[in-house]
Amino acid sequence: MRSKAVVLLSGGLDSAVTLYFARSLGYQCFCLIFDYGQRHRREIQSAKRIAKSANCPFKILKISLPWKGSSLLDSHKRLPISNYRASMAIPSTYVPARNIIFLSFAISYAETIGAKTVFIGAHVQDYSGYPDCRPEFFRVFKKVISCGTKTGTGNNTIKINTPLIKKNKAEIIKLGDRLGVPFVLTWSCYQGGRRPCARCQSCRFRAKGFKEAGLKDPLQ
Amino acid sequence: MRSKAVVLLSGGLDSAVTLYFARSLGYQCFCLIFDYGQRHRREIQSAKRIAKSANCPFKILKISLPWKGSSLLDSHKRLPISNYRASMAIPSTYVPARNIIFLSFAISYAETIGAKTVFIGAHVQDYSGYPDCRPEFFRVFKKVISCGTKTGTGNNTIKINTPLIKKNKAEIIKLGDRLGVPFVLTWSCYQGGRRPCARCQSCRFRAKGFKEAGLKDPLQ
Numbered sequence: 151m152r153s154k155a156v157v158l159l160s161g162g163l164d165s166a167v168t169l170y171f172a173r174s175l176g177y178q179c180f181c182l183i184f185d186y187g188q189r190h191r192r193e194i195q196s197a198k199r200i201a202k203s204a205n206c207p208f209k210i211l212k213i214s215l216p217w218k219g220s221s222l223l224d225s226h227k228r229l230p231i232s233n234y235r236a237s238m239a240i241p242s243t244y245v246p247a248r249n250i251i252f253l254s255f256a257i258s259y260a261e262t263i264g265a266k267t268v269f270i271g272a273h274v275q276d277y278s279g280y281p282d283c284r285p286e287f288f289r290v291f292k293k294v295i296s297c298g299t300k301t302g303t304g305n306n307t308i309k310i311n312t313p314l315i316k317k318n319k320a321e322i323i324k325l326g327d328r329l330g331v332p333f334v335l336t337w338s339c340y341q342g343g344r345r346p347c348a349r350c351q352s353c354r355f356r357a358k359g360f361k362e363a364g365l366k367d368p369l370q
Numbered sequence: 371m372r373s374k375a376v377v378l379l380s381g382g383l384d385s386a387v388t389l390y391f392a393r394s395l396g397y398q399c400f401c402l403i404f405d406y407g408q409r410h411r412r413e414i415q416s417a418k419r420i421a422k423s424a425n426c427p428f429k430i431l432k433i434s435l436p437w438k439g440s441s442l443l444d445s446h447k448r449l450p451i452s453n454y455r456a457s458m459a460i461p462s463t464y465v466p467a468r469n470i471i472f473l474s475f476a477i478s479y480a481e482t483i484g485a486k487t488v489f490i491g492a493h494v495q496d497y498s499g500y501p502d503c504r505p506e507f508f509r510v511f512k513k514v515i516s517c518g519t520k521t522g523t524g525n526n527t528i529k530i531n532t533p534l535i536k537k538n539k540a541e542i543i544k545l546g547d548r549l550g551v552p553f554v555l556t557w558s559c560y561q562g563g564r565r566p567c568a569r570c571q572s573c574r575f576r577a578k579g580f581k582e583a584g585l586k587d588p589l590q
Contacts, residue, residue: 209436215475216429217482246481247474250518254471255435261466262437282518290513297510298470298502 152178154265155311156256159183159201159208161193163336163356164271164314166200167326171313172269173204174329180263181208182256186245187215196337203332211255249282253291253310260308261301273314273322275355288312319359327365334368345369372398374485375531376476379403379421379428381413383556383576384534386420387546388491391533393424394549400483401428402476406465407435416557423552431475469502470511473530477515480528493534493542495575508532539579547585554588565589 155177157169172179181201185194194210201208249272256268272283281287288310296307314322326333338356339346346353346369360367375397377389392399401421405414414430421428469492476488492503501507508530516527534542546553558576559566566573566589580587 211436212434214432215478216431217479245478247478247519250514251471251474251478254467254474258435258465258467258471259437281520284517287514287518290510290517293510294470294507294514297504298507299467300501 152176153267154178154180154260154263155267155269156260156263156265157181157206157269158252158256158271159197160271161196161198161200161337162271162352163319163326163331163333163338163359164273164322165197166271166331166333166336167322167329168269168271168313169200169204169206170326170329170331172267172311173206177267177269179204179206179269180259180265181206182252182259183208183210184252184255185210185212186248187213190337190340190342192339192342193337196335199335200332203335209259213251247282249280249287250291257295257299257308261299265308266301266306267309267311269311269313271314272312273317273319275318285312285315288315318362319355320362323359323363323365327363336369372396373487374398374400374480374483375487375489376480376483376485377401377426377489378472378476378491379417380491381416381420381557382491382572383539383546383551383553383558383579384491384493384542385417386491386551386553386556387542387549388489388533389420389424389426390546390549390551392487392489392531393426397487397489399424399426399489400479400485401426402472402479403428403430404472404475405430405432406468407433410557410560410562412559412562413557416555419555420552423555429479433471467502469500469507473511477519477528481519485528486526487529487531489531489533491534492532493537493539495538505532505535508535538582539575540582543579543583543585547583556589 155172157172157179159165159169159181169179169181181197183194183197198208253268253270260268292310299308301308317325338352340350340352341347348357356367375392377392377399379385379389379401389399389401401417403414403417418428473488473490480488512530519528537545558572560570560572561567568577576587
């Protein structure tokens with residue numbers, strides 16, 4: 151029997167590559183998608199299509215946060231449009247404790263279905279800005295799992311697998327290309343429009359990645 | 371200006387005492403209540419009444435978990451009715467990763483409103499059974515906060531305060547009595563009935579606590 155894994159799926163490019171990578175390792179993948187009021191709600195549709203493309207079941211977890219605190223949740227706030235981060239400053243798109251929340255649910259889901267691994271597509275370019283994408287954060291979170299869960303109290307603790315953590319966008323895109331990820335289904339733009347805005351930070355990272363990988367973005 | 375604190379409020383006796391304790395220390399308390407499909411939904415009403423009795427604002431966060439995995443969420447499962455835990459076994463009312471999830475949201479809320487402290491009413495009798503009530507768990511979770519949040523990257527990290535951690539039920543009840551906690555508003559029973567069932571583990575802990583404290587439970 152194949153080992154079960156929970157894969158956090160956002161609808162973006164990174165998590166799609168992560169899902170296909172986990173599948174290529176032979177895991178039976180269960181996708182977890184969050185509907186948390188993000189302004190780019192289109193990514194939820196993308197996430198569902200990506201899960202289906204990989205023949206993996208998915209659960210959508212709806213969270214109605216009664217607070218905002220991020221330009222990604224609040225359409226009255228401006229999104230950052232600078233090309234690359236000029237400093238180590240945390241961007242306004244930071245959602246307070248988002249990955250802590252997402253991982254918590256992933257662990258809960260994993261415990262419930264008996265999965266021993268959680269995959270998350272965090273990586274180097276993210277953790278230049280988001281504290282909850284740093285390798286150090288994931289290391290510490292593993293301790294929370296081994297202390298704070300039923301499974302963790304045995305030798306059978308749930309592992310967090312971050313296969314993209316040291317890769318840049320071009321490397322992730324190349325990996326996805328090899329794995330046959332349907333990039334056309336992925337959605338990166340922070341704006342919720344019909345087409346990618348090509349101006350927000352996420353669009354620019356994506357464009358640069360495809361360019362450096364020497365590949366064409368099917369969304370362009 | 372008073373320091374802000376987020377207080378996790380369940381509607382039970384422990385979190386009510388925690389709220390009144392935090393308030394007695396001079397904190398401006400913001401209560402966070404979870405509606406997570408618990409079968410004893412009555413505790414949500416209790417939590418709201420307790421917050422109002424303490425003149426504290428509250429937020430209710432609704433989580434529709436698309437999985438169960440606990441007798442506390444699944445009315446088809448039997449609740450444990452044994453008097454006291456015979457072993458260190460984790461009871462069926464354990465909700466996978468519940469405190470990890472609750473704390474994650476508390477941290478997100480605290481970051482958003484600029485609170486530097488999160489109060490949670492976990493204690494010694496709980497952590498005999500629930501791994502996510504152990505002091506060790508809270509120690510490790512603090513590291514997650516300092517690694518994984520915006521606030522945590524400065525010297526200004528959010529603290530988790532567990533004032534009841536070493537107290538037993540009788541001591542908690544005595545403390546609540548001194549602080550004027552309206553015990554009549556609290557709800558401990560795991561069953562969702564109109565009156566406490568007096569049979570479930572939670573009812574029995576409560577009855578034993580009041581007896582040992584030499585006080586009368588106003589719900590009896």
